[in-house]
Amino acid sequence: MKITKSLSLAMTVALPALLASSLSLAEDFPVRPITEIVPYPAGGSTDLSGRAFAEALSDYFGVNVVADNRSGGGGSVGISALARARSDGYTIGVAPVGTIANQPHMHRTPYSAESFDYLCQFYYGSEVLVVKPDSPFSTLEEVIDYAKAHPGKLSFGTPGPGTLPHLDMLRLQQITGIELTHVPFAGDGPGLTALMGGHVDLYMALPNTVTDRNLDAVAIFSEEPMASLPGIKTVKAQGYDMTASVSGGLVAPKGLPSAIKQKLVEGCEQATKSEELKTVLGRVGFEARYLGPDEFRQLVEQTSEVNGRLIKEVIKKDGSR
Amino acid sequence: MDAFLSALSMLTAVDALLAVVAGTLVGIIIGALPGLGSLLAITMALPLTFVLGQGASIALLLGIYCGSIYGGSLSAILINTPGTPQSAATVLDGFPMARRGDAGLALGWSTTASAFGGILATIILAVASPLLAKIGIRFGPVEYFALGLFALTCIVTVSRDNLVKGLLAGLLGLFVAVVGQDPVTGYLRYDFGVFDLSAGIGLVPFLVGLFALSEVFWRAAEKKDEIGPVIRSAFQLPGLAELRRRAMVLVKSSLIGTWIGTLPGVGAASASMVSYAEAKRSSPNNDKFGTGEPDGLIASEAANNAVSSGAMVPTLSLGVPGDPITAVMLGALVLQGVTPGPRLFLENQSLVLFIFMMLFVANICMFLGGMLMSPLFSRILRLPEPLLMACVVVLVATGTYSINANPFDLLVVLIAGIAGFLLRYNGFPLAPMVIGFVLSPMIEQSLRQGLILNQGSFIAFATSPIAAVLFALTALFLLWPVIRLVQRRLRPERRRRPSSDY
Numbered sequence: 001m002k003i004t005k006s007l008s009l010a011m012t013v014a015l016p017a018l019l020a021s022s023l024s025l026a027e028d029f030p031v032r033p034i035t036e037i038v039p040y041p042a043g044g045s046t047d048l049s050g051r052a053f054a055e056a057l058s059d060y061f062g063v064n065v066v067a068d069n070r071s072g073g074g075g076s077v078g079i080s081a082l083a084r085a086r087s088d089g090y091t092i093g094v095a096p097v098g099t100i101a102n103q104p105h106m107h108r109t110p111y112s113a114e115s116f117d118y119l120c121q122f123y124y125g126s127e128v129l130v131v132k133p134d135s136p137f138s139t140l141e142e143v144i145d146y147a148k149a150h151p152g153k154l155s156f157g158t159p160g161p162g163t164l165p166h167l168d169m170l171r172l173q174q175i176t177g178i179e180l181t182h183v184p185f186a187g188d189g190p191g192l193t194a195l196m197g198g199h200v201d202l203y204m205a206l207p208n209t210v211t212d213r214n215l216d217a218v219a220i221f222s223e224e225p226m227a228s229l230p231g232i233k234t235v236k237a238q239g240y241d242m243t244a245s246v247s248g249g250l251v252a253p254k255g256l257p258s259a260i261k262q263k264l265v266e267g268c269e270q271a272t273k274s275e276e277l278k279t280v281l282g283r284v285g286f287e288a289r290y291l292g293p294d295e296f297r298q299l300v301e302q303t304s305e306v307n308g309r310l311i312k313e314v315i316k317k318d319g320s321r
Numbered sequence: 322m323d324a325f326l327s328a329l330s331m332l333t334a335v336d337a338l339l340a341v342v343a344g345t346l347v348g349i350i351i352g353a354l355p356g357l358g359s360l361l362a363i364t365m366a367l368p369l370t371f372v373l374g375q376g377a378s379i380a381l382l383l384g385i386y387c388g389s390i391y392g393g394s395l396s397a398i399l400i401n402t403p404g405t406p407q408s409a410a411t412v413l414d415g416f417p418m419a420r421r422g423d424a425g426l427a428l429g430w431s432t433t434a435s436a437f438g439g440i441l442a443t444i445i446l447a448v449a450s451p452l453l454a455k456i457g458i459r460f461g462p463v464e465y466f467a468l469g470l471f472a473l474t475c476i477v478t479v480s481r482d483n484l485v486k487g488l489l490a491g492l493l494g495l496f497v498a499v500v501g502q503d504p505v506t507g508y509l510r511y512d513f514g515v516f517d518l519s520a521g522i523g524l525v526p527f528l529v530g531l532f533a534l535s536e537v538f539w540r541a542a543e544k545k546d547e548i549g550p551v552i553r554s555a556f557q558l559p560g561l562a563e564l565r566r567r568a569m570v571l572v573k574s575s576l577i578g579t580w581i582g583t584l585p586g587v588g589a590a591s592a593s594m595v596s597y598a599e600a601k602r603s604s605p606n607n608d609k610f611g612t613g614e615p616d617g618l619i620a621s622e623a624a625n626n627a628v629s630s631g632a633m634v635p636t637l638s639l640g641v642p643g644d645p646i647t648a649v650m651l652g653a654l655v656l657q658g659v660t661p662g663p664r665l666f667l668e669n670q671s672l673v674l675f676i677f678m679m680l681f682v683a684n685i686c687m688f689l690g691g692m693l694m695s696p697l698f699s700r701i702l703r704l705p706e707p708l709l710m711a712c713v714v715v716l717v718a719t720g721t722y723s724i725n726a727n728p729f730d731l732l733v734v735l736i737a738g739i740a741g742f743l744l745r746y747n748g749f750p751l752a753p754m755v756i757g758f759v760l761s762p763m764i765e766q767s768l769r770q771g772l773i774l775n776q777g778s779f780i781a782f783a784t785s786p787i788a789a790v791l792f793a794l795t796a797l798f799l800l801w802p803v804i805r806l807v808q809r810r811l812r813p814e815r816r817r818r819p820s821s822d823y
Contacts, residue, residue, distance in 0.1 A: 026447075040649065041517060041645060041649075042360075042363075042364040042365075042367055042648075042649045042652065043367070043642070043645075043648040043649035043650070043651055043653070044648060044652065044677065047652065048652050048655060048656060051368075053365075068726070069364065069725075070725055070726065070727065072520035072521070072725065073501070073502065073519050073520030073521075074502065074525070076519070076520070077725070077727070079518075080516065081726075081727070106507050107502075107507070107508070107509045107519060108509075108514070108516070108519075109516065109519075110516050110759075120453060155773075155774060160504070160507070161503075161504075161506055162503060162507040168415070168545045181773060181774070182773075183462075183770050183774060184504060184505055184507075184770075184774055185766075185770075186504060186586065186762070186766060187644050189585055189586060189641050189648065190585055190586040190641075192639075193457075193458055193585045193635065193639065193641045194457045194458075194461060194462070196639060196641075197457075197458030197459055197460065197461055198458075199461035199774070200774075212640055212660050212661075212664070213639065213640055213662050213663060214662070214663050214664065215387055247800075269768030280655075280656065283655050283658065283660065288343040313346030315506070315507065
């Protein structure tokens with residue numbers, strides 16, 4: 001008797017839920033947990049930002065948004081898993097602009113910048129050109145003068161070939177007409193340690209590298225100087241028309257039903273306003289900066305075009321720099 | 322003094338103590354299960370740190386870190402499968418000891434060595450952290466290359482039966498790790514147009530396939546007329562006299578582990594190999610290495626647990642994580658509003674002290690937890706073999722899949738398992754293959770970075786004093802048998818003297 005009673009109770013609870021989930025319409029979205037793929041390992045700045053954003057989305061939608069790390073291949077493993085996922089809105093992912101725009105030009109990937117529906121950009125960080133401790137350089141001009149007199153003598157480290165900092169350094173060399181030697185590392189960890197040990201001369205990093213690690217920078221690649229980095233001039237103020245940043249946002253596999261996309265875009269915009277998100281982003285060196293779906297897509301497409309050309313002209317022609 | 326007192330009050334908080342005990346025990350279990358490693362354990366705990374306070378979060382993570390590295394040795398000793406990559410070198414002498422019937426003693430040694438390594442490293446860390454960080458960053462590409470080369474001599478050590486086959490297996494390991502993206506140009510190598518290969522072969526699927534799955538195949542193929550090993554005792558701590566006799570190896574291995582831990586990106590797996598190679602070079606019992614010699618076990622376990630403390634040096638004082646596990650810990654600290662880096666030691670001394678004290682407590686918990694739990698684990702040896710092997714297969718598959726939810730990893734496990742079985746069947750040792758695989762990326766990348774920085778010249782490699790010492794050690798190690806032979810030829814009277822070496 002007891003068993004039948006609890007069974008029937010379970011049925012009355014479970015049946016409508018089952019029906020609801022099978023018949024769920026776009027208006028009800030979301031009715032179950034959402035998976036947010038993070039294409040980098042746990043603990044890094046992309047992961048921490050992605051997790052904080054998942055929290056903010058959870059608060060907005062009222063369902064769990066679970067961060068799921070799928071790392072490997074410079075982010076391309078996670079992004080391909082995302083591209084292959086069902087486009088029902090229940091699998092979304094954090095897409096760093098570099099991974100989604102550069103990797104398809106570096107080698108064959110099962111995705112391209114066109115494989116996704118763009119929801120929003122939520123994080124942004126200006127790049128900063130950091131110098132090794134006791135470096136003789138304090139302005140960009142000094143670096144450029146020295147490099148012009150001694151081509152290939154100065155070295156710069158990057159978190160890997162084909163990453164955004166690498167391509168931005170290639171752009172800087174083209175714009176200023178200097179020649180530097182590229183030393184790729186397996187991520188920022190080993191790379192920044194090598195800079196601190198004086199094994200490389202320059203490194204393209206995030207602003208918090210300067211404040212947290214007591215390093216000096218010669219230029220910041222943003223439009224305006226940053227209040228947290230007093231005395232460090234922008235590249236523009238030092239006479240070269242160039243900006244560079246690391247940013248990323250939320251994307252979904254292409255082909256979302258428009259009503260669901262609309263809801264995700266709305267959630268994305270609201271989540272970017274979360275105070276907790278802003279705190280976490282600040283701690284890892286980013287800031288919350290919202291771009292709508294179209295602007296974010298344009299940013300990725302534009303980066304893909306510029307960097308695709310650079311990769312073809314420089315990296316694929318001469319792998320060493 | 323204020324800092325000390327406030328650190329102490331954080332330490333004695335109930336939630337922090339509970340967290341460190343729970344973390345250690347869970348860590349030991351997860352570490353002992355093949356395929357589930359420290360990284361998985363600590364990533365699983367990361368969301369918990371959102372709810373726990375600062376002290377409890379750090380305590381939990383440190384407990385898991387220490388516990389899981391130690392836990393890997395349990396399955397290495399008992400079922401010939403390193404539970405975590407860090408224990409790959411523990412298999413070499415641990416399993417032969419267990420097969421001989423000394424499983425209890427082997428567990429005792431690994432527990433003692435692990436705790437000793439962890440505690441000594443913590444003390445060093447507390448005293449010399451900023452200094453160690455300064456020395457650590459002097460390691461550039463050239464020095465990393467020299468270190469990698471020295472660790473590679475381990476292959477000679479573990480191929481005692483057949484050097485040629487050992488070297489071939491080592492080369493194979495070096496080569497398998499080459500699959501994927503070229504670290505310097507970004508080109509793909511040996512991907513055969515398969516996208517999944519472009520990210521390279523993962524360490525965990527490769528390792529568990531090669532050791533665990535091939536062990537299962539091996540046992541299935543064996544004739545079943547022998548009975549499993551007789552276990553004399555479930556857990557046995559080494560006696561004091563024994564401990565004194567092997568104190569040298571314990572101390573030296575702990576120092577090696579601490580020091581390698583301070584080098585970002587080298588990791589506990591390589592540390593245990595370097596330590597094993599050094600112990601083999603200098604131990605009076607070096608002829609018995611690979612046949613169940615406690616010195617070999619001690620070298621590996623003391624070093625890999627010392628790494629967990631050593632790795633906190635660059636993490637805390639430079640803000641640069643020493644390995645993927647400390648990367649997650651760094652992330653957790655950042656979420657708690659702590660910014661590791663040079664300023665941490667000046668601005669938040671009590672927290673730094675708290676971390677050191679907690680590491681100390683975690684190692685003591687690990688020692689007690691090990692004593693408590695290894696008898697439990699050694700019981701699994703008494704399980705009927707088919708059941709035990711089936712459990713291993715299930716664990717290996719679920720464990721590997723849980724890391725990245727990528728079915729391709731399961732394929733890697735299967736292929737590595739079949740390859741491992743075939744290699745063993747043909748008399749190739751498996752350990753050199755893992756050594757080659759683990760060291761390959763470090764050796765390749767540092768060699769090429771060094772060449773880029775020195776305009777393609779090899780001369781700079783010899784002019785760095787640190788690298789020169791490491792190269793000399795490598796050469797000495799490789800030439801050791803020749804030197805011994807020459808010595809004996811020159812002084813034939815030594816042969817007559819009774820030697821304790823044999």
